[in-house]
Amino acid sequence: MQEVYQATVDALFLLIAADPGIWEIIGISFSVSLQAIIYITPPSLMIAFLLAYGNFRGRRALVSIFHTLLAVPAVVVGLTLYILLSRNGPLGDLKLLFTQTAMVIGQMILAFPIVVAMAHSALQSSDRVIWETAKTLGASPQRAMITVMYEARFGLFAAIVAAFSRIIAEVGCSLMVGGNILHHTRNIPTAITLETSKGEFAQGIALGMVLLILALVLNLFLGSARYRFEAA
Amino acid sequence: MQGSLRFDNIEKVYGDRVLLSIDTFRMNPGECTLISGDNGSGKTTLLKIMSGLLKPEQGTVTKNEITLSWIKARPILQSESVYLHQAPYMFDTSVFNNVAYGLRATKVPKSQMEERVWQALRWGNLDHLTPRNAKLLSGGERQRVALTRARIVNPGFLLLDEPTASMDRGSRQQTYELIQRLQREGMSIVISAHDVEAFSNIVDRHFFLEAGHLHKVDIGTKQHKHKSNAVVTPFPKNR
Numbered sequence A: 001m002q003e004v005y006q007a008t009v010d011a012l013f014l015l016i017a018a019d020p021g022i023w024e025i026i027g028i029s030f031s032v033s034l035q036a037i038i039y040i041t042p043p044s045l046m047i048a049f050l051l052a053y054g055n056f057r058g059r060r061a062l063v064s065i066f067h068t069l070l071a072v073p074a075v076v077v078g079l080t081l082y083i084l085l086s087r088n089g090p091l092g093d094l095k096l097l098f099t100q101t102a103m104v105i106g107q108m109i110l111a112f113p114i115v116v117a118m119a120h121s122a123l124q125s126s127d128r129v130i131w132e133t134a135k136t137l138g139a140s141p142q143r144a145m146i147t148v149m150y151e152a153r154f155g156l157f158a159a160i161v162a163a164f165s166r167i168i169a170e171v172g173c174s175l176m177v178g179g180n181i182l183h184h185t186r187n188i189p190t191a192i193t194l195e196t197s198k199g200e201f202a203q204g205i206a207l208g209m210v211l212l213i214l215a216l217v218l219n220l221f222l223g224s225a226r227y228r229f230e231a232a
Numbered sequence B: 001m002q003g004s005l006r007f008d009n010i011e012k013v014y015g016d017r018v019l020l021s022i023d024t025f026r027m028n029p030g031e032c033t034l035i036s037g038d039n040g041s042g043k044t045t046l047l048k049i050m051s052g053l054l055k056p057e058q059g060t061v062t063k064n065e066i067t068l069s070w071i072k073a074r075p076i077l078q079s080e081s082v083y084l085h086q087a088p089y090m091f092d093t094s095v096f097n098n099v100a101y102g103l104r105a106t107k108v109p110k111s112q113m114e115e116r117v118w119q120a121l122r123w124g125n126l127d128h129l130t131p132r133n134a135k136l137l138s139g140g141e142r143q144r145v146a147l148t149r150a151r152i153v154n155p156g157f158l159l160l161d162e163p164t165a166s167m168d169r170g171s172r173q174q175t176y177e178l179i180q181r182l183q184r185e186g187m188s189i190v191i192s193a194h195d196v197e198a199f200s201n202i203v204d205r206h207f208f209l210e211a212g213h214l215h216k217v218d219i220g221t222k223q224h225k226h227k228s229n230a231v232v233t234p235f236p237k238n239r
């Protein structure tokens, strides 16, 4: 107990004293996960829209495929990507294994089905009347789509936040394709996993607190946005 | 609307139910037509077809004596008409932005846009509500926003789906007045309603929709205006 107490005090000290080592790790986490989210958001929202409003064969099958992909464990994504990117793998020539780019790709694969599935349900439950109103007032299909998305923005925002929360705390894939290399691919979850196993409790607790605070902030933010929306 | 518009052999099927089977329906410029019918008789479906929002299984449209297939007619219907939902959707933004929507969507230059929106807001008696969020308005105010938002794009014809259903008396009266103003401005209008009394005084023609067919209702004699004792004559085939 004494040990945990001491480690927590050390952890707070690390954070408050802005220990460069720890902030570098935090920076890598945010940089990788934000890139992944930024790249997948536009295509995921488009696909979610087509799944909700499109009228083509195989639409339902596609929706269930995306729901199935939600359940794929991060280590399985990591393993697959590892095999593809390893020196003898089909994409080995790209020399991406153990780089931040590989981590970004892995997190994109993890975030993609989350945003599609959650954005799809948000758009599916949005009112068809929105689309018809936009169309009848002369909007092009693209413009009508943007209007529908704007009206469903809180649901879409929740989808993006949920995906971000998942990938920034995800360890399996980042560890496999990133390799936890200090100053390079060591991010919050890989640092917690590996450094804690070496007895570095303070750092682990400090990083864990960062993830908790992030989760808290994102949820408060979402909650207040939703409150404003429902009050309207 | 320039020239008349005629719909022929419109058929709409849901499952194995033939909901609509309209031989012919003609709209003349500046005319105001009432389509009445029970709940579920297909009024909404018919108005959405006429606005190009919904595709019938069959049907042609004749404009300026040129008969068009549905595929060809649909974009024309979409650009000429505005359909107003029974419960109009208010975009989650100010009244100003709601009214400006159609002008922005059709890329009217900003300099012209603002002036036209203010003019429209005055027309709809909405000046004092301009900055308010349209979602927070009362039913009658929403209907006024919806009518103003439709009129500003200068449609060839307006399709009003039960415009006074579930409204209190005061709002209903305001809505009738706006519709009559649109009529005086020469707008071609089709109104659907299942309670016809109020509208039968202001329309030029009245049809009763039943079992998928439109029947012309005589509006000459006042006591026949009630649906239950309306004089119903089949609509003449091919005019």
Ligand SMILES: Nc1ncnc2c1ncn2[C@@H]1O[C@H](COP(=O)(O)OP(=O)(O)O)[C@@H](O)[C@H]1O
Pocket: B014, B015, B019, B037, B038, B039, B040, B041, B042, B043, B044, B045, B046
């Ligand atoms: N998308 C749909 N699929 C199946 N049935 C529908 C659909 N839309 C409307 N209907 C049916 O068509 C009938 C007529 O609907 P509607 O046009 O809304 O009538 P009204 O406006 O006169 O009340 C109703 O019985 C309704 O259930």
Ligand SMILES: [Mg+2]
Pocket: B043, B044, B045, B086, B161, B162
């Ligand atoms: Mg209806």
